[in-house]
Amino acid sequence: MKPRRPRRGITPPGRGSHLRTMSTPAFGQLVEDHYGSLFRFALSLARNPADAGDLVQQTFLIWATKGHSLNDGKRVKSWLFTTLYREFLRGRRRTARLTSLETMPEGENEPEAAEVDRVARCDAATALAALQEVDEVFRAPLSLFYLEDLSYQEIAAVLQVPVGTVMSRLSRGKTQLRAIFAAAATVPAGAACPIPAVPGGKEP
C-alpha cells in the first residue's frame, strides 16, 4: 500500500508533528499496538476495506499532530477509537433514521444453539458482512463490544452516550444480528451462510 492522503476529503493536519516529541520507534510501536483493532472497528463502520484503511490512516495522522496533548498513556487507546469514530461521523451525514431507531422496540428473536453453529461455520468475512447489516447506531457499540479493546465506560465515552445506552444498544444490535443470521438460514442447504461477504474483508 502506497502512502497516500486519505480520500475522505478531510483536511490533513498542519505541520508541526507530534513526532518532534515522540520518537519514530515509539510511534511505530503505537501503530503496531492499535492499527489492527482500529482497522477492524473501521471496517465494521465503513463497510469497505479502502475506506476503513483511510479512517485508520487519518486517525494516526491526527494523533501525530494533536496526540501530544494526551499525557495519560492509558487513555491513548480510547483516544484513538474516539477519534476514528468521530472521523467516520464527519465523513457522512447522520440521518433522521438513526435517531428514530433509538425507540425501536425489542425484537422477538432469541438465540438458539443452531445460530451459534451457523456463526461458527461462517468465515470471518461473512460474519463481518452480517455485522455490517446491523443498523449503524447499534453496530458501533456491538463492534467495540466484540473487539474487546475497550471497557464499557470507554465504549460509552467513544460513542458519547451513557453506559446504560451502550447496554441497550448492544441488546438491540444483537437482536438484529440474530435476525440477519436467521434470515440467511432460510435459504436452501449448501449455502450455510449466504450473507454477501465483503470484498477484501477476508484474512489475506
Add this chain to the structure above:
Amino acid sequence: MTNEEAKIILGAYRPGGEGSAEAVFGEAMRQAERDPQLGAWFAHSQGLDAAMRGKLRELAPPPGLKESILAQVRGLS
C-alpha cells in the same frame, strides 16, 4: 428485575471483563442461575458472542497499511 431487563444486562456481559462486573451483572447472573429459561438464553447468547468475537479477530488489516501510516506521518516531520 424482569427477565427482559436481565437479558439487556446479560447481553453486555463479557467473560473476564471489567472489575465492576459483579456490581453490574451480579443480580442478573444470579437470576439466570435460578431461572432455567433465562439460563439457557444466556448460554446461547454467550456462545453466539464467542463465535462472533472469534470471527472478527480473524480479520487482518490489508498488507501495507502500517507502512503507509508510518510513511505518511514521517512525511509530516
